Amino acid sequence: MSKRRPRKKQLPETPVKVIIESLAHDGRGVAHVEGKVVFIDEALPGEEVEFIYTEIRKDYAEGKVVNLITRAEDRVDALCAHYGVCGGCSFQHVESSAQIRIKQALLNEQFKRIGKVEIPELWEPLIGPHWGYRRKARMGVKYVEKKGRVLVGFRERRHPYLAEIDSCVVMHPIVGTKLLALGELISGLSIRDKIPQIEVAIGDDQCVLSLRELEPATDADHQLLSAFGKEHNMSICLQSKGPDTIVPLPGEPEVIPTYSLPDQDIEFKFRPAMFTQVNYEINKQMINRVLDTLQLTENDTVLDLFCGLGNFTLPMAKFAGKVVGIEGDQPLVNHAKENARHNNITNVEFYAADLSKDISDEPWARQKYNKIMLDPSRAGASEVLKYFKKWQPEQIVYVSCNPSTLARDAGILVNELGYKLIKAGVMDMFPQTGHVESMALFTK
Numbered sequence: 001m002s003k004r005r006p007r008k009k010q011l012p013e014t015p016v017k018v019i020i021e022s023l024a025h026d027g028r029g030v031a032h033v034e035g036k037v038v039f040i041d042e043a044l045p046g047e048e049v050e051f052i053y054t055e056i057r058k059d060y061a062e063g064k065v066v067n068l069i070t071r072a073e074d075r076v077d078a079l080c081a082h083y084g085v086c087g088g089c090s091f092q093h094v095e096s097s098a099q100i101r102i103k104q105a106l107l108n109e110q111f112k113r114i115g116k117v118e119i120p121e122l123w124e125p126l127i128g129p130h131w132g133y134r135r136k137a138r139m140g141v142k143y144v145e146k147k148g149r150v151l152v153g154f155r156e157r158r159h160p161y162l163a164e165i166d167s168c169v170v171m172h173p174i175v176g177t178k179l180l181a182l183g184e185l186i187s188g189l190s191i192r193d194k195i196p197q198i199e200v201a202i203g204d205d206q207c208v209l210s211l212r213e214l215e216p217a218t219d220a221d222h223q224l225l226s227a228f229g230k231e232h233n234m235s236i237c238l239q240s241k242g243p244d245t246i247v248p249l250p251g252e253p254e255v256i257p258t259y260s261l262p263d264q265d266i267e268f269k270f271r272p273a274m275f276t277q278v279n280y281e282i283n284k285q286m287i288n289r290v291l292d293t294l295q296l297t298e299n300d301t302v303l304d305l306f307c308g309l310g311n312f313t314l315p316m317a318k319f320a321g322k323v324v325g326i327e328g329d330q331p332l333v334n335h336a337k338e339n340a341r342h343n344n345i346t347n348v349e350f351y352a353a354d355l356s357k358d359i360s361d362e363p364w365a366r367q368k369y370n371k372i373m374l375d376p377s378r379a380g381a382s383e384v385l386k387y388f389k390k391w392q393p394e395q396i397v398y399v400s401c402n403p404s405t406l407a408r409d410a411g412i413l414v415n416e417l418g419y420k421l422i423k424a425g426v427m428d429m430f431p432q433t434g435h436v437e438s439m440a441l442f443t444k
Contacts (some may be wrong), residue, residue, distance in 0.1 A: 009254050015050035015066050025106055025404065027090050027434035028062075038063055041157065041376070042084065042093050045070035051115070054158065060159070064310025074098035079131065082165040087157035089170060089432040096431065097282040100125045103426045103436045110403040111424065115411030123439065126289065128281035130431040135202035136257075136278045139179075141186060143193040143209075150183040150192055156297045163368045172202050178232060179252070185228045186211075189221045191306055199239065201272035203257030204280070208272045210237040210246045222249050243273035263288060264315045266343050274332060275308055282429045286439070287315050290397050294371055296320040303391065305355060305384060306376045309334035310348070312399075316373065317348045323362050325350045371395045382406025384432040385412050401429075403436045413442050420444075 018031035022042045029043025031051075031275035033122060038061045040051050066082075078084070078092035087417075091099050104122065111117045142151045142162040153165040168176040186192050199210040217225070218240060226249050229236040235255035239246045248254045259280055260267045264287070269274050277283040289429035290312060296302065306315045307325030307333050317323040319339075324347060327333050334353040340348050351364050355376075359365045365387060372393040373379050378401055389394075396419065400406035411418040419442040429437035 011053045011056060013052065015052050016063075017048065017050050017069070020045050020047045020049065023102060023106070025110070025434075026068070027094075027102070028296075029125070033061070040065060041090070044075055044094065047072050047075075048072070049421060073442065080167075082163060085156055086163040086168075087159075088154040088168065091365050092432045093442065096130050097216040100127065100426060103428075105439075106436060107403045107424060107426055107438050110407040111410060111421075113407070114404055115407035115409050115414070117407070117414050117421055119424045121423045123289070123423050124168065125425055126282055126285045126427040127432070128285065128428060128431075129171050130428075132171070132173050132176060132432065133279045133281065134168075135200075135280060136178075136276055137171060137175075137200040139198045139200060141195045141197055142392050144196075148435065150186040150202075152179045152182045152186070166287070171200070172440075174202060174207050174233070175200055180326075181228075181232070185224065188224055190218050191215050191221060192378045199243075199272050201257050201274075201276075203261050203270075206224045206255050206257045208237060208255055208257055209234055210239045210272045212239045215281070216240070221235075225249055226252065235245045238271065239273075243271070246272055257342075259283075260313060261418055262288060264291075264318050264431050265420050266314050266316075266318075266345075267344060268309060268311070270309055270335065271331075277311065277429065278393065279429045282437070283311070286313060286399065286427055289439065290373060290399075291315060291319065291396055292425060294395060296371070300371050301367070301369050302392070303364075303372045305374040305381065307336060307350070307370065308332055308375070310339050310350070312373050312375065313348055313350070314340060314343060314345050317345050320371075323348050324367070324369070326353050326355060326364065326409075328352065328354050342431070345384075359384070359387065365390075369393055371397075373397050373399075374397040376405075378405065380409050382409055382412060385409060385417065388413070388417055394444050399439045400438050400440070401435065403438055406438060406440060410440060410442075418444070 020029035022030045024030050026063040028039040031038050043049050049065045051063040051065050053063050055062040061382045068073040074095045077093045083092045126270050140162045151162045157194050164179045194214040195211050197212045201208045218323045225236045237246050256269050260268050298321040300320040302320045302323045304325040307313045307327045313323050313325035330352045333350045336350045369391045422441045427437045
């Protein structure tokens with residue numbers, strides 16, 4: 001006998017009036033109703049709002065504003081007509097400089113609460129373009145028969161469905177203004193319902209779109225895709241399985257995107273699905289800050305953990321005696337080596353290693369390093385920090401995309417390993433979103 005699924009609890013329809021007390025780490029307003037915390041989309045501290053519940057759980061609830069009674073000084077009107085429906089952005093209702101202040105306050109709070117560490121000095125925030133900055137993305141694609149069209153873009157906020165949008169103001173305009181045209185292109189293909197996603201990779205002068213195909217495209221499809229690419233100055237590729245199956249259309253050359261660091265005279269080549277920073281302007285500023293901070297000389301031996309394709313490794317090698325880059329993804333390591341050769345940089349070594357596992361037997365791990373750079377994923381770097389006792393670096397620069405794991409790791413470095421936190425600050429890598437990119441400096 002099959003069990004009946006429990007009925008979904010009916011949500012109250014009557015709006016509830018509250019005053020927003022603070023912001024959560026993801027930028028939602030925080031209020032309390034009858035002792036229960038409620039996270040409310042697009043609500044700012046000090047505002048009085050009416051909201052309706054979108055979800056009620058045992059320990060907390062979620063909601064969205066339906067009536068703004070009082071307006072915070074930092075509130076602005078969203079630039080995008082799809083804001084609130086599309087889940088790509090969560091901060092467009094906040095004035096740009098206020099976004100920075102909010103993220104800096106969040107970083108401070110996370111260091112105190114999680115790491116039990118005070119930030120003694122704040123770096124000036126790194127600020128770049130607020131719109132049209134995003135050069136890497138994975139966009140969803142969905143043929144909706146009832147609408148008679150193909151949707152291209154991002155998922156709805158807090159829903160698995162693809163949002164019905166016609167443009168994206170945070171994407172680079174070469175793609176952000178072409179979502180309707182891409183939908184119309186795919187609508188005309190024989191496999192219009194067999195394309196679930198598009199991988200976007202925009203270099204300094206190249207745009208590569210990789211369409212995931214669940215069934216092979218026909219010759220007629222290839223012709224349509226090729227014509228579209230030529231018209232819009234894009235290279236269209238097809239992806240049959242994993243990232244390593246991305247190939248150009250039959251008979252067309254492979255386009256390898258590149259991005260450059262003019263201050264260091266370095267050019268990076270990368271494959272469409274490889275990780276690169278989404279915001280080139282902030283990336284340049286971030287690398288300059290790392291170099292200014294470490295003040296590298298020929299006497300320095302530097303370890304670059306979670307090095308990717310060498311984004312920090314190669315610029316540091318321009319000044320240090322030797323730099324060793326470690327990355328868990330072998331294809332990225334191979335590409336980092338290619339980029340070193342491409343730029344005639346010979347004082348670097350790259351190794352593939354899972355930095356969440358035991359690395360004590362790795363030959364590179366037995367060496368000494370007087371300076372360490374690390375840029376881990378959102379999970380942070382807690383597993384590899386125990387090896388710092390052996391390496392005894394004088395300086396550590398930690399770049400993070402997750403302030404909570406940075407704060408946790410700062411607590412380990414300061415309270416367990418005897419390092420001193422000198423500075424920390426935010427970088428506006430993801431304007432109009434709640435994502436916080438930050439950097440911290442530790443010394444022995």
